[in-house]
Structure formats: C-alpha cells, structure tokens
Amino acid sequence: MAGLVPAIYVFVYCGEKGANPGARPGMTRRDAFMSTTLSEEQRLMRQSCRDFVDDVVIPFIRGDWQREWVMTPEERLPAEILQGAEKVGIRTLGVPEEFGGIELDRASEVQTFALIAEEIARGDSGLADKLVQNWKVSVLLRNLAPRHLQEKWFKRLVDDPQFLLAHCLTEPRGASDRWLPYNVPEAAMHTRAVKQNGEWIINGRKQFISNGYDAGLFVVYANTNPAVGMLQGTSSFLVPRDTPGLTVARCNETVGCRFMNNGELVFENMHVPADHLLVEGDALGKAAVYFRPGKIIQAAKNLGVGVRAFEVTSDYVQNYVQGGRILIKHQAVALRLADMATRIEAVRALLERASKAVDDNAPDADTLCNMAKVFASEEILKVAQHALELHGGNGVMLDFGVEKIFRDAAIFLHMDATVDISRFKIVKSMFPHTAGKYAGPEN
Numbered sequence: 001m002a003g004l005v006p007a008i009y010v011f012v013y014c015g016e017k018g019a020n021p022g023a024r025p026g027m028t029r030r031d032a033f034m035s036t037t038l039s040e041e042q043r044l045m046r047q048s049c050r051d052f053v054d055d056v057v058i059p060f061i062r063g064d065w066q067r068e069w070v071m072t073p074e075e076r077l078p079a080e081i082l083q084g085a086e087k088v089g090i091r092t093l094g095v096p097e098e099f100g101g102i103e104l105d106r107a108s109e110v111q112t113f114a115l116i117a118e119e120i121a122r123g124d125s126g127l128a129d130k131l132v133q134n135w136k137v138s139v140l141l142r143n144l145a146p147r148h149l150q151e152k153w154f155k156r157l158v159d160d161p162q163f164l165l166a167h168c169l170t171e172p173r174g175a176s177d178r179w180l181p182y183n184v185p186e187a188a189m190h191t192r193a194v195k196q197n198g199e200w201i202i203n204g205r206k207q208f209i210s211n212g213y214d215a216g217l218f219v220v221y222a223n224t225n226p227a228v229g230m231l232q233g234t235s236s237f238l239v240p241r242d243t244p245g246l247t248v249a250r251c252n253e254t255v256g257c258r259f260m261n262n263g264e265l266v267f268e269n270m271h272v273p274a275d276h277l278l279v280e281g282d283a284l285g286k287a288a289v290y291f292r293p294g295k296i297i298q299a300a301k302n303l304g305v306g307v308r309a310f311e312v313t314s315d316y317v318q319n320y321v322q323g324g325r326i327l328i329k330h331q332a333v334a335l336r337l338a339d340m341a342t343r344i345e346a347v348r349a350l351l352e353r354a355s356k357a358v359d360d361n362a363p364d365a366d367t368l369c370n371m372a373k374v375f376a377s378e379e380i381l382k383v384a385q386h387a388l389e390l391h392g393g394n395g396v397m398l399d400f401g402v403e404k405i406f407r408d409a410a411i412f413l414h415m416d417a418t419v420d421i422s423r424f425k426i427v428k429s430m431f432p433h434t435a436g437k438y439a440g441p442e443n
C-alpha cells in the first residue's frame with residue numbers, strides 16, 4: 001500500500017542535502033511541542049498512533065496524490081487503513097469496555113481524544129474525521145441510548161472495522177440558528193418527526209454530514225413540536241442505514257478532508273421504531289456530551305494539520321537552497337518559521353487548558369472549548385499559508401502535497417459552527433445575562 005514517494009519530493013531532498021549535510025528529512029521539532037504531563041497510557045497510545053501515521057498513513061497519502069480525487073467515494077480510502085486504525089485500538093474509543101471498546105480513563109478522556117486526534121490528523125485530516133465521529137457518537141450513545149440499543153450497535157461497531165457513525169444536525173437552512181441557538185418556533189428544524197401507530201415517521205433532509213456517505217448508523221435530529229423553540233421541540237433518533245425511507249443522496253465533494261466522505265441524507269416517510277428515540281424534546285441540550293468534546297477534537301485535528309505543515313516546512317527550508325544558502329538562513333524565512341512554531345505552541349497551550357476544563361466539567365468549559373476551536377481554525381490556517389508560501393511554486397503543485405495541508409486547514413473554519421458563531425458563543429457563555437440573543441428581536 002505504501003507507494004513510492006513522488007520523484008519531485010525525492011529530488012528536493014537529495015538535491016539539497018549536499019548543500020546542508022547536517023539536515024535530515026524528518027528531522028523536525030515536533031517533540032518540542034509535546035506536553036510533559038501525559039500518563040503512561042497516553043504516551044503509549046500516542047506512540048502507537050504516531051507509528052501508524054508514519055508507517056501507513058503518510059506513505060499512503062504521499063504515495064498517490066490522485067487518490068484523494070477519485071470521484072467514486074467508495075474507492076478513495078482502502079479498507080486496510082481503517083483496519084490499521086482498528087489494530088492500534090483507536091477506532092472505537094468512547095465505547096464502554098463492557099461492550100468491547102477500549103475504555104479510556106474518564107477523568108482525562110477528552111484530553112486523550114485530543115492527543116490521538118492530533119496524531120491522526122497529522123497523517124490525514126479526513127481519516128481523523130472518520131474516526132473521531134465514531135468516538136463522539138459513541139460518547140453520545142453511551143449516555144443517551146437505551147441499553148438494548150447499546151448492546152446491538154456497539155457490538156456492530158466493534159465487530160466491523162469499516163463500520164462508521166454519523167451525527168446529523170445540519171439542514172439546508174438554519175445551521176447557525178441551531179448553534180446560537182435561535183430558540184423560537186419559526187427557527188425550528190425542517191426535518192419533522194411525527195409519532196404514528198407506535199413508530200416515528202420522519203421527513204426532511206440533512207446536509208454536510210461527516211461520514212454521512214458511509215456510516216452504518218446515524219443520530220438524526222428532528223422537530224417533534226412545532227409550537228415551541230428548538231431547545232424544547234427537538235428530538236433525536238437512532239437510525240440504521242437500512243431504515244425504509246432513508247436515502248444517502250450524495251457524497252459532497254469538499255475542498256479538503258476528502259477521505260472523510262461528507263454526505264447528504266434524505267428522509268421520505270422514514271419509519272423509525274419507537275424504541276429508537278434517544279431524547280424527546282430537549283435533544284439539543286442533552287447533546288452537550290457530544291458538542292463539548294467535539295469542539296476540543298476539532299481543535300486537536302486542526303493542530304495535527306498545523307504540526308504536519310510545520311514538519312514539512314522545517315524540512316524544506318533546511319534543505320532547499322536559494323541565493324547561495326539554505327532557506328532557513330534567509331532571515332525573512334526564519335521569521336515565518338518562528339511565527340508558525342509560535343502559533344502552533346499557542347494553539348496547543350489553549351487546547352490543553354480547554355480539554356482539561358471539559359474533562360473536569362469546569363464552569364468555563366463552554367467558553368474555553370469554543371475559544372480553542374476558533375483559535376485553532378484561524379491560527380493553523382495562517383500556519384498552513386506560511387507553509388504554502390515557503391515552498392514557493394512547489395507549495396501549490398498538487399503532487400507536492402503542501403497544498404493539501406492548506407485545503408485541509410481551510411475546512412476547519414466551518415465545522416462545528418462557523419468562527420463567527422463560535423465567537424458569539426464565547427461572549428454568551430462569559431456574559432450570559434447581558435450579551436444579546438444574536439438572532440431575532442430582543443425582549
């Protein structure tokens with residue numbers, strides 16, 4: 001599976017090594033950024049993930065840059081990659097041990113999610129997306145699903161290395177209203193669930209769903225009471241892929257994270273058994289167990305993309321010669337490299353603080369996890385831009401791989417709420433009694 005490194009990449013390193021015999025490809029400063037407070041379990045997990053990424057994921061990505069652009073989504077990511085994730089024990093994090101999962105220490109679970117998400121995203125952000133949806137939805141299910149459904153679906157997830165989960169909130173209209181939230185009846189979800197003859201009939205559409213194209217099991221949100229606001233009138237359901245009336249309408253062709261297979265779903269008189277209801281009425285409030293780790297994991301994946309940008313760039317500037325010296329000896333280049341390292345370190349510091357706050361259920365957890373998400377998405381995009389520029393023309397050549405890092409970084413501005421909406425949430429959580437509603441009339 002590990003294909004050959006494209007000739008152009010080899011050329012840069014081989015060509016410039018003579019100019020700078022002391023520098024080696026792969027000699028980066030990654031470990032300088034690592035926290036020193038990890039448990040033994042976290043260190044071991046991080047190391048096996050790092051080995052998996054270095055030995056399998058990065059060679060796969062670098063081996064065939066066109067693979068990402070295969071327009072048959074089923075053929076993009078070979079089954080061996082998810083099997084590899086299974087082997088290192090990171091596919092079913094969040095699943096309780098009694099159902100066959102690998103249970104993390106709950107006191108530091110979100111911090112461990114962050115650590116692993118970063119490592120995987122360093123290899124490929126789309127693969128990280130695929131995996132983290134399983135973790136986040138598993139946390140939701142272990143908190144909210146009835147036991148018989150946990151027994152059934154955790155088993156399916158654990159038994160099948162290709163099995164994926166998805167969380168379906170976003171609709172063609174009003175996604176930001178959900179995040180704000182804009183809690184009035186007219187802003188309710190358009191997807192409607194009505195109880196009839198002991199089962200739920202659901203009609204509507206969900207878009208932009210991570211794993212939406214591939215998942216075997218979906219958590220779907222729908223309006224069950226149009227007379228009230230979404231915080232009171234939204235319910236969640238567990239929907240298996242083969243449910244009558246469910247159609248996976250398409251795989252969205254995204255600018256980055258392309259191995260994730262983002263999808264769109266249509267529900268036409270979809271029949272869901274009554275016992276597949278997860279939460280009636282206040283499903284959005286109860287989903288906090290999903291949203292908080294979700295923001296942390298977004299920031300962590302984003303950090304992994306930044307670390308990769310720094311790795312390839314620091315290698316490049318220590319090997320590539322312009323003006324009679326390697327790039328790093330040009331002061332303008334050194335300044336940019338310092339800027340990249342500083343931004344990465346700042347994102348890491350905030351992320352560590354925010355992920356601990358979520359694990360501790362601290363009063364400022366909401367504020368911090370939104371801050372980490374916003375800060376990471378903006379800072380790492382700047383890191384990726386530096387990478388793009390410091391590679392010169394190579395930076396924008398598809399086969400060189402650096403532009404992929406830039407594309408992957410751009411996606412984070414939009415995931416788990418936009419940057420602007422997340423900023424609103426920061427202020428709202430800091431000043432709950434005085435900050436505005438940000439949507440609809442004040443009253």
Ligand SMILES: Cc1cc2nc3c(=O)[nH]c(=O)nc-3n(C[C@H](O)[C@H](O)[C@H](O)COP(=O)(O)OP(=O)(O)OC[C@H]3O[C@@H](n4cnc5c(N)ncnc54)[C@H](O)[C@@H]3O)c2cc1C
Nearest residue numbers: 167168169170175176208209210414416417418420421438
């Ligand atoms: C790669 C990817 C993966 C995703 N995965 C999932 C998933 O797994 N599950 C899921 O449910 N969703 C998912 N989403 C959807 C994501 O959460 C939404 O795209 C995001 O919340 C923004 O919603 P929107 O695209 O509808 O933008 P809109 O809500 O239409 O916003 C458009 C613009 O208006 C601004 N805006 C909106 N309202 C206000 C306001 N009141 N004041 C000021 N500005 C405002 C926004 O900031 C934005 O700039 C994913 C999206 C992407 C891109």
